[in-house]
Amino acid sequence: MISLPLIIIASLFFMGIVIRTKSITSGRKGPGIFQPMKDVFRLWKKGAVYSETTSFIFQIAPSIYFASVLMAILTIPFGEYPGLVSFNGDFVFFAYVLAIGKFFSIIGALDTGSSFEGMGASREALYSLLAEPAFFILMGSFALFTGHTSFVDIFTSLHFGTYISYALGILATFILIMIAMIENSRMPIDDPKTHLELTMVHEVMILDNSGFDLGLILYATNLKFAMYGALIANFFIESLPIYISILIFLAVQFTFAIIVGILESFNARFRMGNNAQFIFTLTSLSLLIFFGVLLILKKIV
Amino acid sequence: MTIFLIYSIFVALTFIAIPFLTVRFKGIITLFVVIINSIMSGMIALPILLGEELEIIFNGTLITGEIPIRIDALSAWFIVVINFTLVTGAIYGLHYMKAYKNQTHNISLHCIAYLLLQVALMGICAIQNAILFLFAWEIMALSSFVLVIFEHNKRATLKAGINFLIQSHISILFLTVAFIWVCYRTNSYDFNAISVFSTNNPSVISFGLYLFFFIGFSIKAGFVPFHTWLPYAHPVAPAHISGIMSGVIIKIGIFGMLRMLLLITTDFTILGSLILIFSVISGVYGVMLAIIQHNIKTLLAYHSIENIGIIGIGIGLGTIGIGENNPTLVILGFGGGLLHVLNHSLFKSLLFFGAGNIYQATHTLNIEKLGGLIKSMPHTAILFLIAALAICGLPPFNGFISEFLIYSGLFNGIENKILLNVFIFLFSILGLVLIGGLALLCFTKAFGIIFLGKPRYQFHGTVKEAGKWKLIPMYLIAAFIISIGIFPQFFMQILTKLIQLFTNKIIQPSELAINFQPYDTLQNIGLCALGFIALGITIYWIRTKITALKPKIIAPTWGCGYVANSEKMQYTASSFIRSFRKLAEPLLLIRKNKTEVTGVFPKMGEHKTHPLDKMEEWLIAIPLRRMYFIFGKFRFIQNGNPQIYVLYGAIFIVLIIGLPLLYNAFLKLIEFINLI
Incomplete structure (x- = not known):
């Protein structure tokens, strides 16, 4: 229950930090x-322009x-x-449930x-389809590791003990960051600041949205970032007292936002045609986690 | 007993009466009888589903032996599912067929075949005597053949029908061999002989027997690589028949597999792994091919293969559960699989009915020609959207429930002692996730291109929404789809008895037994689904409240500065899936014809793609071509000259008489040589 207000708070400043980081790295002061x-x-306060081609689906x-x-977010x-x-x-x-939003x-x-x-729609459908296996194998590995199949049980019984498990934690964080970048159509996959529609993914899908609807979509992106940030934070919050864990949570969100900003500043967008291969490598990374879990459980070797 | 008698006389009378009625009454009387049949069999089936058992044994004849009619929860579940689809199909079909009302005789045949199909399907579920089972199976195959070739004046229809007929009989061949094998060993045609057979024989032999049944039934169910008839037969049939084929007839293959699973005892872990691997391949292959189709009904047909794969994953999972004495896996696997049987029959028939509406309004099934139908056919569009969301397995619809159960089973089962099984489970999770993602790509394409945007093609006449009698059965199905999504625990409760049949096969439950409460979890999911709907409505309501006061402008779609937008510049279905096609090209077989644009004043350029089925090419088309080649060498024998044919006859007779004589003479010669 406590995660919902925290994620909403994080979502308020997340994108701001990303933009600020990008500004600072490129030598500007940047907005607040x-x-x-x-x-x-x-x-949210503006009126809207609707295309005459659209139907109620667009509404x-x-x-x-x-x-x-x-x-x-409610499940986190x-x-x-x-x-x-x-x-x-x-x-x-x-x-x-994220997939139904994507469908719409x-x-x-x-x-x-x-x-x-x-x-953009075609690319979004393809990329999210390719990113999905990585998430499921990641969660499957942790289900195998902990013997539980719900977020809260997995996170509470996840204790890092051996060196391998630290490696797994880092890998998992990396995968979640990359999934967040893909799901939000950010840098290595998509450049939200590009001026050319032909090379956009998410931005080109919302070309015709305006006013309140556009506000909703933009805010949803912020929320999504904070949501993945919360997932990552859960790896590090063990059963610590609540005030410390809230601090850890905010610190993780803050670091995550800075990482996103740095990634965006020093990374060029990949060629569209090669994105699919890149996304699929995430699945092989999550397979690494799976094998790591098998190693820890002494199923292999 | 008397009920059965009255029932059969009643149906027989209808068969005789149908040809003499006027077209209007043919349909109405068929619908009436279908409903009566459904009510009667439903009245028998429903109490059984809740716990009773029914066994009637007829004396039978000398050849068949005793004819046991046994209806257990498994039969009852399929009877209920089948009847629901058949009734909605009949209501829809009654109005769909109005377009063909001057083909009187054809319609008589169609109606009779429809009734026969229903009776045969009920028979297959209930009869437990091998010979009569095969009879019923044959009637089912023939009547569905007649139903498929309704438009038999079209060449493609007839070709697809014959393809279906041949493959159905290959399936019957496998079943016959299996039944004869059992009968040869046990001297009984009763299904119980199968369990006697498998307890008396080593597990390897039972496994072999099951393989025969598996191949026989999976041709009907459409598991890859036995699926090749399916993408031909579904598109050419009338819409309600496609819905029934996909919703019911392929499920009877699943029924057969489950029935045999209940009877046979063998190494269930290996069997389950085998089914699991087959199913994952079917699922992924089916949906990959579905995406590249241009014909909407072919697309849906390939999705049937995909969904059979999902059902199969459930069954395989449950079977491994039996092998490992793990009731959780059995409950989740079979629960998910069996629920998906119902779910798939609901949303797939809804999709096919939707495709039927589109076909009758526009007279085309080519996705590339359609577009913007949501404005002229809003009801069909909404219904199609609901079914599309459900088939993608998205909450809050029914597809999610069954897929969720299977997922839970896979994630529970991954803590396996045997390393190989861990990998098989991992492979299945990967497969199921890919299936889900690919289905999303496929149905955003199907819905987006058909219903949204601007019309891509000028049709003759205006495109009109389907009549209300076609929409009513569709809305009924949609209501079920949503109610399963919101109250899954209720439907899972109905399956309790049925799942118990499978958990009873576990000899001694291991201690890692129930650590998962499917009912509570399902209740939670139902609440979440409801919560999600409420959340969506609330946000939309807030949005309308806020935007009501704001200025609203209607303008053309933003063309990024280009002002002469035409409907030809819209994204097409082929371009929507182009990046997928490029990615998956090595696994698929796509024939392309390209005419490049050349010269200063180019005339025309075109790019056509024909998606082919690689499995079909390898397993059927290429071997057939080889066979043609070899047998073609002997074509000179059949030269059409009567005198030569008479000569063949004469030679044949001489050989028939002469060969034994020659043989005897040869034996005598050998004896003679031995004497020397």
Whole structure:
């Protein structure tokens, strides 16, 4: 229950820190860390332009996308405190509820009948499909490691003891960061600041969204980042007292945002055609985790 | 007993009456009889599903021996599922067939075949005598053949129908061999003889027997590589028949596999692993091919293969559970698989009915020609969307429930003592995730291109929404889809007795038994689904409240500065899946024809892709071509000259008489040589 307000708080400044980091690394001062949220509020107050081609799908898609992200956040625990929704196998629900949001954002893009938005939609569908196995194998490895199948049980019984398990923790963090970058269409996969529609993924899908809907979509991205940040933070919050763990949580979010900013500053976007291979390597990385778990459990060797 | 008699007389009378009625009444009377049949069999089946058992033994004849009719929870579940699809199919079909109302005789045949199909399917579920089972199986195959070739004046239809007929009979061949094998050893056609057979014989032999049954049934179910008839037969049949084929007829193969699983005792761990691997391959291969299809019904047909794969993953998982004495796996595996049988029959028939509506409104099934139908056919669009979301396994719809159960089983089972099984489970998880993601790609393409955007093609006449009698059965199905998604625990409760049949096969439950409460978890999921719907509605409501006061402008789609947007510039289905196609090309077989644009004043350029089935090419087309080549060498024998044929006859007769004589003479010669 405690994770929801924390994630929302983190989501307020997350994108601001990313942008600030990018500004500082490129030698600028940059806007305040609450600027992205101010932009969202401004959009929420605006009117909107709708394409004459669109149907009701275009009207409901952003709301459902936003609802799916919120629903996914509800499953995220905070250390030993379970999320509002917690049951065995809740991470399957987590992934699938995010998928329904994606489904709607894709058909929302196709609804405009645009020659560009379909392009983004097609890429989004393909990339998320390729990123999904990595997440499931990651969770499967931890299910095998701990003997539990829900987020909260996995995280509370995850104790790093041996060197291998530290390696696993680092690998898992890396994979989650990369998944977050893919799901939010950020740097190595997609460049949100590009001016060319042909090379966009997420941005081109929302070309026709404006006003409140655009605000929802942008805020959902912030929430999603904070959500993955919370997942990563859960690796490090063991059963510590709550005030320390909140501090750890905020520190993890802060570091995560800076890492994203640095990644975006010093990384060039990959060629579109090679993205698929790159995303699939994440699956092999998560297979490494799986073998690591087998090693620890002495199933092999 | 009397009920059965009255029942059969009643159905027989209908068969006789149908040809003499007017077209309108043919359909109505068929629907009426289908409903009566369903009510009657439902009244028998429902109490059985909740715990009773029914066994009636007819005396039978000298050839067949006793004919036992046994209905247990497994039969009852399939009877209920089959009847629901058949009733909705009949209501939909009644109005779908109005377009063909001047083909009187054809419709009589269609109606009779429909009723025969229903009776045969009920028979297959209930009869436990090998010979009669095969009879019923044959009636089912023939009647569904007649149903498929309704539009038999089209060449493609007839070709697909014959393909189906041949493959059905290969399936019957395998079943017959298996049944004869059992009968030869035990001298009984009763199904119980199979369990006697497998307890008396070593486990390897039972395994071999099961393989025969498995191949026979999986041709009907459409497991890769036995699936090749399916993508031909589904698209050419009328929409309600496609729905029934996909919803019910392929499921009867699953029924057969489960029935035999209950009867046979063998090494279940290995058997389960085998089924699991087959299923994962079917699932992934089916959906990969579905994505590249241009014909919407072929696309749906390949999705049937995918879903059979998902059901198979459940069954394989449960079977491994039996082998390892782990009731959790059995409950989750069979529970998920059996629930998916119902779920798939619901959303797949809904999708096929939707495809039928599109076909009758636009007279095309080519996805590339469609577009923007959501404006002219809003009801069909919503229903198709619900079914598409459900088939992708997304919450809050029913597909998620069954896939969730299977996922839970896989994640529970991954803590396995045997390393090989750990890898098989990992492989299955990977497969299931890929299936889910690929299905999402496929259905965003199908829904997005068909219903959204601007129309891509000018049709003759206006495109109209389907009539209300076609929509009512569809809404009924959609209601079930949503209610399973919201109240899954209720449907899982119904399956309790059925799953017990399988848990009873476990000899001694191991101590790592139930650490998973499927009912509580399902209840949680139901609540989450409801919560998600509520959350979505709340956000949408807030949005409408806030934006109501704001200015709203309707303008053309933003063309990134380009102002002369036309519908031809929209993204097409082929371009939507292009990056996937490029990625998966080594695994698939796509024939391409390209005419490049050349010269200063180019005339035209085109790029056509024809997706082919690589498995079919390797396993059927290439061997057939080789066979043609070899047998072609002997073509001179059949030269069409009657005199020569008479000569063949004469030679044949001479050989028939002469060969034994020659043989005797030869024997005598040898004797003579021995004497010397």
